[in-house]
Amino acid sequence: MNATTIYLDHNATTALDPRVLEAMGPYFLVAGNAESRHSAGRRARRAFEEATEVVAEILGARPDEVVFTSGGTESNNLAVFGLAVDGATPPGRIATTPIEHPAVNEFVAHLEARGFVADLAPVDSEGTVDVDRMAALFYERTRLATLMLANNETGTIQPVAKLADLAAARGIPVHTDAVQAVGRIPVDFAALGVATLAASGHKFHGPAGSGVLLVRRGVRLTPRLYGGGQQQGRRPGTIAVPLAVGFATALDLWRREYQSRTATWRRLTQRLIDGLHRAIGPDRILPNGPADPSRRLPQTVNLGFLGVDGDALLMQLDLAGLAVSLGSACASGSTQPSPTLVAMGVPTDCLRSSVRFSLGAFTTEAEIDQAVVHVAAAVKWLTR
Template identity: 40%
Template sequence: MNKYYADYAATSPIHPDVVEEMTKVMHHIYGNPSSIHAYGREARKIIDEARNVIAKSIHANFNEIIFTSGGTEADNMALIGTAYANKDKGKHIITTAIEHHAVLHTCEFLEQNGFEVTYLPVDKTGRVSVEDVKNALRDDTILVSVMFANNEVGTIQPIAEIGQLLSDHQAYFHTDAVQAYGLLPIDVKKMHIDLLSVSAHKINGPKGIGFLYENTGVRLQPYFYGGEQERKRRAGTENVPGIAGFKKAVEIIQKDRQKKYDFYEQLREKFIQRLKEESINFKINGSESNYLPHIINVSFPGTDVEAFLVNLDLEGISASSGSACTAGSLEPSHVLRAMYGSESDELFNSIRFSFGLGVTLEDVEDIAKITAKVVKRLTD
């Protein structure tokens, strides 16, 4: 039986060149980057070069990149760090109902600690309205956090417009770009973004490394105390091999970004076309115009998501529901709930397919064919 991985939005395989780069660093460069001797300087050089490449990739300055252990830490740092450092200016935060839990659960923590959070709704395509952001803004709003693109349905948010809206307000603008980075062009200066989170393992880099972009001038309170690494923002000896691998992954993903984007569009079209040819009942969840091409969330009326995923797995396809698995059962997706309401069928019959490095047109045809077979089995 052939096996198909269709869960690239959860995580992606490491690119062989990234493995090679990391292996080289692990073998030869073991100095502590804070040491002033030759071994330390060698390690420091790796970090500096990576910081340079990564800063350029979003049009940021060298000293505006803070390496973290991944997207979750970057989100926590952005939210908790700015909330605590700016509480003299206000305690109101705005976010959306469809954020990743790295943002939502952090907001819940902040609510338990005296901050007030407004959760903006989204429309049926999963998009937040700039008008809603505007109406929610108050004089005491200190932070607005809206994800660049959603990890479950792929909907891209109006980031540049929100950035523009906030450019003359005291509130900082944070965006979780974990899914968008590497596929969409990002210019933090033009888009008026103050804080931006990225994770390496979504772009064929290693797990356990990411960064937070922090615009110069943002007041951010650290929550790690120790050494003076990362301009005192994030104490602890740096993950040098991880950072080296991250840099390589960024270089690779940037090389043919548009070509990759176009190819993912082709994969998407082929997948949808093949499902149509199979004459099964399905509907795409998300936006028809503002979407990440590699994430396709599909509702199959008359099916049950848990049985569906098990059947796909038995047929060799690893896909996801996009929602969290808690204590062995699937929680209905908070993203689909925000889009359709808590009673809607989509919450219980939607599957997220996501594609990436190495997936071919033939693969997506096979995945669509097998998926249709499962749909027929489950709805007969």
């Protein structure tokens, strides 16, 4: 990426906050295994335990419910596998949705190949899951339900707590992929009532390769890895102390700056929408997601540009120095339209012309204004 690029693809990944890098530095440069009993090991153990306590406090969990992982994909895979697979028990059913991230739905597909059945709950035109209809999919053999907390493409915030309450009455554990939510909106693990929750550090200016899985105390989770027994055996292996410190530091910075970041994001996303409406015309732009901004992530906007080919638009914007996305970066190689937008019933002429704009902690007003100029110019060029 060159220095002039305007980066509005933070739902794909974010740049590491220099303050996070500074906090991680000492643990990269000095050896110390958190399982070792000498002074260097004890120093690493203290740093790891402090990071665990910070994460637990901010996310409404107990320290013994925090498992550090390599990121959202591992956390989601571990949760879905751990809740669904129980030794030699025959395959069962999984209640899920068509809008889940590939880190969830691709693993569910893997389990389907092993004999599991996936039952899909519908979403409305704003991308919100009908949890009552999802609860109607709870059968005797349902092993778990999985519903993301906030959608990675539209930013739609899902009624996870309500689903968890309905599932609890049937004794069914709920997993939530909170990768896009953590570091953007307040997340309270205890209040949500879910069995497991996944998060990833690189979504909120933490280090890539860092993540957590919260596992409610008392929940049985079949491990996928076996080794030295670290992290209660749920995710054995040498603990990456620098990454744990980086994740916790980034999350703590979000907590300290939450109100100012949110206010800025709300203002800038509205400035983006208003600017595009003036430059292109509101009749040529279709918003994808909730009309009420309080029901979507504060820094995410998904817009369809009528009559424009999305791939061509993305190419034009990239040449102009504007980085945006057509959907999930983890499925960017697909030639198929977004499953999320399809499930929402987005019109065919907008399925391949919808662009996701996602802001970060350091996005500026000047960048938003320049983005409007680039998008308007590209749309006009492609529809001339």
